[in-house]
Amino acid sequence: MIKSALISVWNKDGLDDLIKFLDENNIEIISTGGTQRYIESIGVDVTPISAITGQPAIMDGRVKTLHPKIFGGILADRNNPNHMNDLKEMNAIPIDLVVVNFYPFVKEAVLKNLELKKAIEYIDIGGPSMIRASAKNYHSVVSLCDNSLFPEFIEYFERTNGVFPLELRRKWASKVFEITNIYESSIYNYFSPEKEPTPKSLSISVNLSESLRYGENPHQTSGFYTEIDSNLPWTQLQGKKMSYNNYADMDSAFKIMCEFEDNCCVIIKHANPCGFGLSNSIKDSYLKAISTDPISYFGGIVGLNKIVDAETAKELVKSFLECIIAPDYTDEALEIFKSKKNLRIVTHSKGNDQHFNLRSVAGGYLYQQSDYFEEVIRNCEVVTIKNPTNSEWKALDIGWKLVRFVKSNGIVIANSEQLLGVGAGQMSRIDSVKIAIRKAGEAGLNLDGAILASDAFFPFSDSLNLAGKHGIKSIIQPGGSIKDKNIINEANELGVSMVMTGKRHFYH
C-alpha cells in the first residue's frame, strides 16, 4: 500500500490529476522547491523535504534531497526487519512512491547551445539518484519516471485499490534505466562533441521515430529511429507509408543529389542508381534520367535537387514510381500528384551531416567514418598522353560522383548530361563493365565519346580493352594496381584519356 509519495518534477504535464488523485487517497506528498510550490498552488498539502531531513535546500538548490532520511525511506527493503529498524532509528518514514523527472538537459542545454559552464546546471544529480534508488528497490517502491505513466498509474490504482503487481513495478523500474541511459548519453555527447576517428566506446540512444510496416521483407519487423529530440529529416506530404526499402533508397538518392549544384535527377532501384540526368531544367533532368534504363526505373525512388514544378510533376505521374524526394514542390505540382494517392511525396529538410555509419555484423558492429570526396577531379592526375576534353571532364565528374553510390564492384558509363549504363554489385570488375555496356546498348544509348568510371582500380587491362572497343574515350579510376603501367599503356594504345584519383570508393 502506498502511504507516501516523493514528487520532484521539472515537467509538470498531467501533474494536477496525479496530485489530486494522491490527495484523495490520503497519500502524504513529500516535495521541495518548485514542485512543492506548484502543488501548494493547486491547494494540496505538502510535507517539505526539509521537514523530514531537518536540513534546508542549500547551494541554490544543488543539494536538496541527498539525505539519508530520504534515501533510507526509498531504499529500505520492507521485508527486511533490520532495514525497517534502521529507518525507525533515524526517525524517518518509508517512501512508497517516487515521481521524478529530470532537469531537461537536452531541451535547455543542448538545443539552446548553452556553453558548458551554464549547461552543467541542467545536469540533475538528486533526481536520477532518487529515481534510480526507487527502481533498485522496485520490490518495495513504485517508480514513475515519465509523465506518460501517470494515467496508467491512476487507472491501475483505482482498479486494484493501490496494489501494484511486481511485474508492473518491474516494468516501470526498467523504464527508469531506459531514461537514465538516454539522459547520460545526452550529457556524454554534450561533453564530448569532438568525435574521435574510432572512439573507445560508442553509445547510441535513439527513439522510434516511425514504426515501419516491415523491414526489407514482410516477415521482418522494423522501425526508423532518430536521436533524442531530433526531428525527422524528411517530411512526407502524401502517399503510402514509407517502407524500410524506401528509406534506404531515399538515403542514396538524397546523398547523390547533395553532390550536384545544377538541376539533377537520380532514380534509385535496389539501392543503386539506375538513372541520372543533369540539365538546365528539372523536367529535362528527369527525362534524361528515365532514358538511362527505360524499363528498370519503374517502381523507383526519384530524387530531384530543385523545386519540382507542374511541368515536371506531369511527367512524374505518367509512370509508376514509389517515391519522389525533392527540396520542395510548387502548389500546382502538389495538385497534380493528388491524382496518384499512393505516390509518396517527400521533402527533405536538411543536409547530410552523417559523419559515420554503423552496421551490425555477427558478434558486433562495424563502425566507419562516412565515405566522402576530397578529390576535385580536375586536380587529379591525367596519366595518359591524351587529356580529357572539357565535355569529358564534365562527364567524368558525373561518373565519379555516381560510381561511389553503385554497389561494388561498380562501373558507371556516362556522358556530360546523363548516366548511360551501370554495372553494379559484381564479384569481378570485368563483369560490371560488361553489364554497363550491355545495359546502355539495350537502352539504345550511344557510347561513342562516353566516359567510364570505376570505383576501384583495374586488376587487368581486359576491362579497358572492352570499354575502348565500345567507344569509351575517357576513364576515371583510383589507380593503385601493380598492373597500373600496363593499364596506362593500354589506354594510350586505345587512344583514351585516363584520370587517376588516388581514392577508392568501395560501397557494399
Added chain:
Amino acid sequence: MIKSALISVWNKDGLDDLIKFLDENNIEIISTGGTQRYIESIGVDVTPISAITGQPAIMDGRVKTLHPKIFGGILADRNNPNHMNDLKEMNAIPIDLVVVNFYPFVKEAVLKNLELKKAIEYIDIGGPSMIRASAKNYHSVVSLCDNSLFPEFIEYFERTNGVFPLELRRKWASKVFEITNIYESSIYNYFSPEKEPTPKSLSISVNLSESLRYGENPHQTSGFYTEIDSNLPWTQLQGKKMSYNNYADMDSAFKIMCEFEDNCCVIIKHANPCGFGLSNSIKDSYLKAISTDPISYFGGIVGLNKIVDAETAKELVKSFLECIIAPDYTDEALEIFKSKKNLRIVTHSKGNDQHFNLRSVAGGYLYQQSDYFEEVIRNCEVVTIKNPTNSEWKALDIGWKLVRFVKSNGIVIANSEQLLGVGAGQMSRIDSVKIAIRKAGEAGLNLDGAILASDAFFPFSDSLNLAGKHGIKSIIQPGGSIKDKNIINEANELGVSMVMTGKRHFYH
C-alpha cells in the same frame, strides 16, 4: 589544490599507488566500508564518512554516502561565496577529488546470470551519484571514474604540483558520463531482456574491440565494436590484420555456413557468394566452390563449416585468398598455412545469435529484425503440374539458402552439389537472370537439369522463359506477383516445376 579525496571503489587495481601518493602529498582520504578497510590495511589513515556525516552506514550499506555534507562538499562551487558559506554552516569540508568505481553489475549480475532480485544489489546508487556530482562540478572538483586514469593523475600531479587544467578535468568529467551511460545501459538491458519487435527506444553501448586499419576505403577510419564484456566471436590464428571488408564478408560467409549441416564451402567476394559447394569431404566442397567462378574467387573469403584438414589446406594455399574461416583446423593444416604468412586464418567461436540489425541512413537509423528462414522448402507449395525430383529438391534447398545472401535483385542457379551461377545486385530481375546464365556458361558449367532461385517474385515471364531455354528444370521463388498465373502457365508450358515459398528475401 586538492586537499581532500573521497574514495569509494569496488575495483582496487592500482589503488595502492594512488593511496600512497595522496598520503605522501598530505591529502585527507575520506572513505567508508570495504574501501576504508582496504586503505587502512595498507597503513594509511582514513577519515570515515560517518565521522563527517555523524551517521553510520545503514541498511547493509545501501545508504552510506548519500548525505548533504558529502554532496555539499562535492557540489559546492568554489567561486561562489554563498556555496562556500552553506558548506561552512553545515560544518562540512570541500571534497576536491572523487575516486569512484561502481558495483560491477555486468560481471556479478549479468555474466553470472543472477536472478533480478539478487542482481539489484549490484545496482550502485551512491557511487554514480557521487561521481556524477563531481563531474557536474568539474570546474572545482577532479573526477576519477576509471582506474586506468590513476597513473595519468599521479604523473600530472607531480608535473604541475597538483594543479589540473580545466580541459583535463572536463575530459575526465566526460569520461564519467561515458561510464554512467554504459552502466545504465547494462542495467536497462538486464531489466528488459525481452526485446520488443520495434522498441520505443534503442540504446546501444559498445566498446572498441579492434581498431581496423581503415573502413570500406583507405580514407575512412574504422573499428569493430562489441557489447560490453562480450568477446570477439572470431579468433584469428594467423595472417594480416582483419579489414573492414573482411569482417563484412566474413559475416556473410559465416551466416551461409550456419545454414548447412553437410560439408560445405562458400566463397564471398564483395559481400556476395561467388562460389559454393556441398560434398562428402570438406576438400571436395572447396573444389566445387572454386569451380563456380574460377576467376572471381581470387582474393575471396572462404568459409568452411567443418574442421579443415591437411588435404584441404594444401588446396587452399594454392591460390591467393584473403581469409579462411572455419570452426577449427587440424595441426597439420595450420602448419601448411604458415607458408602463407599474410593469409588470415580465423576460427569462429559461436553461433549466429543476432536478432536484429541496424544501419545508419541520413537522419537516423533503420532497425529491423534479422532475416530468417521459417520455410522448410519441402513443405512449400509446388504450383506447377510437374514436381521437382529428389535431386532438384536438394538443389532448390541450396539455391533458396544462398539467394537470401545475394544482393537484390538476386538470382542463383544451382544443382544438388554446387552453385553454378549468380546474378547479383541488379535493378531489374531479368538482368540478374541474364548474368547468372552468362556466368555459368563462361565457367563451362552445364545448366541442364539445374534449378533457379529468385529472392523475390517475377514481375514478368521473360526471366522464366530465358531460364527454361537454358535448361533450367525447376524454379523456387516467393510468388505474390499479380502475374503469378501467367508465370505458372509459362512454367507448365516450359515443362519446369516451380515452388512458391510465400516469403521474400530481399537483401541490400
